[in-house]
Amino acid sequence: MSLFKQIGAVTAMNLQNVPSRLGTSLVIVVGIAGVVGVLISVLAMALGFSAALDHTGRADRAIVMRGGSTSELGSTISRENALTILDAPGVRKTADGKPVGSADELVIVGLPQKGSATGVNVTLRGIGPEGLATHPEIRLIAGRMFQPAVREVVVGKSAAAQFQGLEVGSHIAFRDSDWTVVGMFESGGDAHESEMLADAETVMSAYRRNLFESVTVLLDDAAAFDGFKAALTTNPTLSVDVEREPAYYAAMSATLQKMLFFIAYVVGGIMAVGALFGALNTMYSAVSTRAVEIATLRALGFGAAPVVISVFVEALLLSFVGGAIGAALAWFFFNGNAANTLSGNFTQLVFHLTIGPGIILLGIAWACAIGMVGSLFPAIRAARLPIAVVLRAG
Numbered sequence: 001m002s003l004f005k006q007i008g009a010v011t012a013m014n015l016q017n018v019p020s021r022l023g024t025s026l027v028i029v030v031g032i033a034g035v036v037g038v039l040i041s042v043l044a045m046a047l048g049f050s051a052a053l054d055h056t057g058r059a060d061r062a063i064v065m066r067g068g069s070t071s072e073l074g075s076t077i078s079r080e081n082a083l084t085i086l087d088a089p090g091v092r093k094t095a096d097g098k099p100v101g102s103a104d105e106l107v108i109v110g111l112p113q114k115g116s117a118t119g120v121n122v123t124l125r126g127i128g129p130e131g132l133a134t135h136p137e138i139r140l141i142a143g144r145m146f147q148p149a150v151r152e153v154v155v156g157k158s159a160a161a162q163f164q165g166l167e168v169g170s171h172i173a174f175r176d177s178d179w180t181v182v183g184m185f186e187s188g189g190d191a192h193e194s195e196m197l198a199d200a201e202t203v204m205s206a207y208r209r210n211l212f213e214s215v216t217v218l219l220d221d222a223a224a225f226d227g228f229k230a231a232l233t234t235n236p237t238l239s240v241d242v243e244r245e246p247a248y249y250a251a252m253s254a255t256l257q258k259m260l261f262f263i264a265y266v267v268g269g270i271m272a273v274g275a276l277f278g279a280l281n282t283m284y285s286a287v288s289t290r291a292v293e294i295a296t297l298r299a300l301g302f303g304a305a306p307v308v309i310s311v312f313v314e315a316l317l318l319s320f321v322g323g324a325i326g327a328a329l330a331w332f333f334f335n336g337n338a339a340n341t342l343s344g345n346f347t348q349l350v351f352h353l354t355i356g357p358g359i360i361l362l363g364i365a366w367a368c369a370i371g372m373v374g375s376l377f378p379a380i381r382a383a384r385l386p387i388a389v390v391l392r393a394g
Contacts, residue, residue: 024282028315029322031275032370036326036363039268041334043362044353046260050253051354056190057246059222061134064215064232067239071252072106076211079103081238085215090228092218094133101217102131105200107207109174112164122163123195124153124174126203134218138192143168143183148199151206154183156193158351166196175206189352191249216245272370279374283315308379315375316368323367327360 064085069075077085082103092100105126110119132138132145146152153172160166171178179198187193204210219228229242243251335355 024285025318027278027282028275028318028371028374029325031278032319032322032367033326033329035268035271035275035370036323036367037330038271039264039366040327040330040355040359040363041353042260042264042267043359044330044334044355046257046264047356047359048351048354049260050257051189051351056192056249057244058218059244059246060219060224061245062217062219062225062228062242063245063248064217064240064242065213067241069241072104072214073108075213077103077213077215077240078211081240082212082215084235084238085232085240086217088217088228088231090219090224090231092220094130098130099217100130100133101215102128102134103200103212103215104128104131105203105207105209106213107203109172109196111166111172114162114164120163122159124198124203125192125195126198126200128200131197131200134216135187135192137190138185138187138197140183140185143181146182146198149202150199151177151179151202152182153179153196153198154185155181155196157184157186158189158193159195160184162194177206268366272366275370276374279315279319279371280377282318283311283375283378311379312372312375315371315378319367319371319374320364323364326367327355327363330363331355331360 063072064077065072065075066077086099086101086103094100107124107126108121109124111122112118113120127134129148140154141157143154146154155166165172166181168181168184170181172181173179185193185197200212204212217228219225225244232238232240232242334353337353
């Protein structure tokens with residue numbers, strides 16, 4: 001009998017006996033399902049968080065902050081400097097010649113999270129008259145837009161879903177007065193969907209401020225960025241940092257993203273070690289219960305390679321099933337769910353867990369790797385079983 005026929009015959013015989021070892025086989029399946037489920041769930045958090053910030057930026061949009069600032073909340077820009085920034089070369093103009101840009105005022109508002117009495121920090125962003133033109137992705141989906149000089153806000157769809165009291169028509173009490181929620185907007189799931197928007201001058205008046213935090217401008221095109229940045233950074237009256245929006249939000253997400261990936265692989269790795277020992281124990285048990293059968297096959301002329309491969313195939317099959325179950329459970333329970341965590345501005349960023357084909361395949365590959373390693377030593381033992389001793393003992 002050829003080698004391939006031997007492999008097929010031994011493997012088929014081995015797999016037919018799996019139901020008789022159902023209890024021990026489930027150790028591999030359940031253990032690996034848990035590993036893959038946890039790994040995929042935490043990776044989904046990291047990818048969802050990154051996607052929320054990555055989608056916020058446009059290559060033809062730039063954000064300007066005070067020199068040395070690492071975030072908008074740590075920045076201040078005077079009214080005079082804001083006008084200089086908006087008049088810089090490369091800034092897109094409206095039909096009537098106005099610069100398409102917004103000098104923003106940011107304040108932190110404490111709101112309770114839905115289903116909890118815990119208070120969280122939510123961003124109230126005051127935007128200028130051209131704020132919506134600067135962010136064309138912002139689209140009103142309910143109610144109306146806020147009016148200047150009136151304490152009105154519109155809230156992001158994600159913020160309304162996660163925090164209490166943000167329904168259209170409700171009133172929010174902060175800064176010794178009531179602000180009315182007059183509308184709700186969406187912006188493609190980006191970071192602004194976690195914010196509340198209002199008129200910048202009204203916010204500054206309510207909080208008795210006279211300085212902006214940042215200026216965001218829409219450029220003529222992505223290539224205009226270098227000229228825009230050079231004009232501002234070489235202006236002796238300014239001390240500012242200029243970044244493309246994608247670069248700014250990527251920097252905001254970098255630390256937490258690294259931490260989430262670290263947690264995913266460390267926790268997944270620790271659980272994988274446990275699943276690996278479970279696989280080792282199960283496959284050793286399988287080899288022991290089939291010792292006489294394996295020795296008989298060897299005595300009939302079957303080589304060691306088919307026996308070794310049959311052990312690998314069994315472990316891989318059980319690992320694949322466990323990985324697929326873990327991935328399916330993670331997708332069913334977590335895909336698309338909303339979560340929120342602190343962003344780079346130390347305010348809550350709402351994002352959606354994203355479980356796509358890439359991390360599902362990664363989870364299943366992780367499962368198969370555990371199965372391969374867990375079956376290595378049992379496979380070697382199966383190939384080295386002393387035929388005469390096993391048959392005499394059997």
